[in-house]
Amino acid sequence: MKTLFMWAFIAILLLICSLSVVAQTASIRGRVISEGDPVPLVNISLASTGLVTSTDSAGFYELTGVQAGSYKVQASAVGFKKMAKMTFLKAGESLRLDFDLSNFQNDLNEVVVTGTLKEVNRLESPVPVEVYTPAFFRKNPTPSIFDALQNVNGVRPQLNCNICNTGDIHINGLEGPYTMILIDGMPIVSSLSTVYGLSGIPNSLVEQIEIVKGPASSLYGSEAVGGLINIITKKPQNAPLFSADIFGTTYAEFNADLGLKTKVGKATALTGVNYYKFGNVVDHNHDHFTDVTLQDRISVFQKWNLQRKENRLFTLAGRYLYEDRWGGETNWNKSYRGGDQVYGESIYTKRWELIGNYQLPVKEKIFFAFSYNNHDQDSRYGDKSYIATQKVGFGQLTWDKKIKAHDFLIGTALRYTYYDDNTAATELNNPAKNIWLPGIFVQDEISLSPNHTVLAGIRYDYNSLHGNIMTPRAAYKWKLNEQNILRLNAGTGFRVVNIFTEDHAALTGAREVVIATKLKPEKTYNVNLNFLRKMYANDGTYFGIETSAFYTYFNNRIIGDFDTDPNKIIYDNLDGYAVSKGLTANFDMALNNGLKLVIGATYQDVATFEHGIKKQQILTEKFSGNWAVSYRLKALDLGIDYTGNLYSPMRLPLLGPLDPRKEFSPVWSIQNIQFTYTGFECFELYAGIKNLLNWTPNRGNPFIIAGSNDPFDKQVIYDEYGKVKPTENNPYGLTFDPNYVFGPNQNIRGFFGIRYTIK
Structure with a gap:
């Protein structure tokens, strides 16, 4: 028991x-x-x-x-x-x-539209397209996309004036007029307004930025010679319900980006507001001129997506921008605007834009895209005025048709440009205020096999001033395997020139503008070889490398001659040819311990050849590099980003043999560090330091702005040949000139910001 x-x-x-x-x-x-x-x-x-x-x-x-x-x-x-x-x-x-999953994002399958004018996976595109997401630009927060592009390899925002800080975007050494800026695929930002068009676009509304280096004129027409930048805004239905990104700096800068999504019936709207304010007069180099331009800018953006039968596309977007910026003598105020008592450069900008894309209600994939922008600029450069209006209307009809191994894109476009200003040179060089540019283009992407693709295209345009223009294009893509891709692109480009839409130096009145002859359109021939390799390990480690070799040959290159006469800018077609060639490489690495590294480097040789003499292009570096090192301390919910860039010497515009400023810039670098705390559910806090090395362009120079003590040249004396005579008050024989500029003139400064998002 x-x-x-x-x-x-x-x-x-x-x-x-x-x-x-x-x-x-x-x-x-x-x-x-x-x-x-x-x-x-x-x-x-x-x-x-x-x-x-x-x-x-x-x-x-x-x-x-x-x-x-x-x-x-x-x-x-x-x-x-x-x-x-x-x-x-x-x-x-x-x-x-x-x-x-940051390291595991399959970025090779990102959808891009820029290279072929239709949505394709980046892996499948025969045209190499670089893609940058908002996360990349958040590593170094900036108040505008213009400033944000300083961290992109081979792309440099170039400031063209020490006083008003206007600028343009250089791609692979080619100046701003050779870069086309698009918003949602539309040529909304014209050369008059490159810097203004890139300012005020709320960064929080950007889905991604796509960059194509090299001519794309066969698809996009004039201005897409050096390359193009396409700013893709978020689809309203995918945007967060509300977003805010607000930061300030110890320079007393303030920037606010706000985004709001609303739904009205079958339509979804995305509204964005950007406000930027800098009203602090800073003169750290003690030349009695502002080191940094004072700005007051507001931009309002709204995008609508209408729901239609069979999910056909219809989007409509608009933007309004107003900006008031000025720089000059530190005691300047608006009562001196346009006078000759106290020097100031004051620019009022009003701009509005409309963008749309409508898919026709037919079985075939036919789209009608359109845009219109109106840009009014009222500027005073001392006692010189520049008042300009530019209106650009654009319409494009495309038919996307696949027939067996052929993927056709057939389109017709019409571009209308109205431009007028108050300068006599405009009347001399461009008597026609209205320019019509109708065109047609055909592109065929041929799939020879799963791993071999050929793209061929040709565009015909008729310019109402310059007549017939043909631009062919060809590309070949060899997909060695899923991780290795080789691309070869070749084509031609053209550009119709209006010098006053692109050259700040011609507007200031510091030099006399001379147009030697009637300017002819430029034409280019380009070839680009690109290799992309991506490697993934099972533990999350990722390596990627992308390299390119590029070569561009110019006929009828427009040259602004600063050297023959220091008091003049002489514009003419080059009696010879120009070449831009170089190598560029991007390397990125991500380890499973939270460390990420992005490194880019570009070597370029941009020069003109005239009468057997080679001359390096002014304000163009031979070597540039950039980096972004990121590390995430998961236990602390803390991210650390160290970013920077490096530039080799570039030739600078001197005013004569006695000018004591350096003929070449030094090797210079801007470096930044940022700390981001993500421990809150909807909030992010970030803070850091910009320009850690405290570098400014005046380092090693006696002064930057020539003649700052006599900005109206009242004490300048000329000899019988029209040359400036050295005097006791002007020992170097200089006139006033603010165009000796090659980098930002802001000292070391701290910043603090907050991001708030409601999904």
């Missing part, structure tokens, strides 16, 4: 223990992020079990009822490579297991 009782007791005890073990099942919970943002709808599964769940809108997940043991936990989502982690669970344990 005792034995029976003993065995019963043991059985009950074992049953209780087994039930206790069963009751003490484990659980796994955590969060999934990418580039610091939560990723919803990520599948979380345990291999060899039926357990699976998905993340919520904030990126959180939880798996319950898991037995003790070893498991491989997998995270998978559309647009990301699968990530797996091994873990061991104890009975009753609640394990926290987070996933950072």
Whole structure:
């Protein structure tokens, strides 16, 4: 009896223990992020079990009822490579297991539109397209896209004036007029307004920025000679409900980006507001001129997406920009505007834009895209005035048609430009205020095999001033495998010139403008070889490298001659040819410990050849490099970003043999550091230091602005040949000139900001 009782007791005890073990099942919970943002709808599964769940809108997940043991936990989502982690669970344990998919984002499959004028995966595009997301630009927050592009390899925002800080965008050494700026694929930013058009676009509304280096005139027409930058704004339906990004600096700069999504019936609207204010007079180099232009800018952007049958596209967007900027003598105020008592450069800008894209209600993929912009500029450069109006209307009809191995894009476009200003040179060089540019183009992307693609295209335009223009184009893509791609592109480009839309030096009145002859359109021939390699490891380590070799040959290159006469700018077509050639490389690496590294370098040789003499292009570096080093301390929810760029010497515009300023700039670098805290659910806090080396262009120079003590040249004396005579008050024989500029003139400064997002 005792034995029976003993065995019963043991059985009950074992049953209780087994039930206790069963009751003490484990659980796994955590969060999934990418580039610091939560990723919803990520599948979380345990291999060899039926357990699976998905993340919520904030990126959180939880798996319950898991037995003790070893498991491989997998995270998978559309647009990301699968990530797996091994873990061991104890009975009753609640394990926290987070996933950072930043390294696993399948960026080769990013959708791009710029290279071929239609949506394709970046991997499949025969034209190399560089893609930059807002996460890249958040590593060094800036008040405008113009400033943000300083961290892109081979792209340099060039300031053209020490006083008013106007500028343009250089791509591979070619000056701003050779760069076309697009918003949502529309040529909305014309050469008159490159710097103004890139200012005031709310960074929070940008989905991505696509950059093509090299001529794209066969698709986009005039101005797309050196390359193009396409700013893709967010689709309203994918944007957060509300977003705000506000920061200030110790220079007393203030910038605010606000975004709001609303739904009205079948339409979704995205509204963005950008406000930038800098009203602090700074003169650290003690030349009695402002070091940095004072600005007051507001921009309002709204984009509508209308829901239609069969998901046909119809988007409509508009933007209004107003800016008041000035620089000059520190005691200047608006009562001196346009006078000759106190020197100031004051610019009022009013600009509005309209962009639309409508898919026709037919079975074929036919789209009508259109844009219109009106730009009014009222400027005073001392006692010189520059008052200009430019209106650009654009319409384009495209038919996207696939026939077996051929993917055709057939289109017709019409561009209308009205331009007028108050300068006599405009009447001399461009008597026609209205320019019509109708054109047609055909592009055929031929799939020879799964790994070989050929693209051929040709465009015909008729310019109402210059007649017929043909621009052919060809590209070849060899997909060696999923990680290695080789691309070869060749084509021609053309550009119709209006010097006053692109050269600030011609507007200031500091030099006399001379147009030697009637200017002819420029034409270019270009070839570009590109190689892309991406490598992924199972542990999350990622390496990527992209290299390109480029060569561009110019006929009828327009040259502004600053050297023949220091008091004149002489414009003429080059009696010879010009060449831009070089090599560029991008390397990026991401380790599973949270360290990321992006490094870019470009070597370029941009020169003119006239009468057997080679001359380096002014204000153009031979070598440039940039980097972004990022590290995330997951335990502290803290991100660290160290960014910077480096430039080799460039030739600078001197005023004569006695000018004591350096003929070549030094090697210079701007470096920044930022700390970002992401421990809050909807908030991000960030702070850092810009220009860590405290570098400014006046380092090593006696002065930057020539004649700052006599900006109206009242004490300048000329000899019988019209040359400036050195005097006791003017020992170097200089006139007033603010165009000796090659970098930003802001000292070291701190910044602090906050981002708030409601999904």
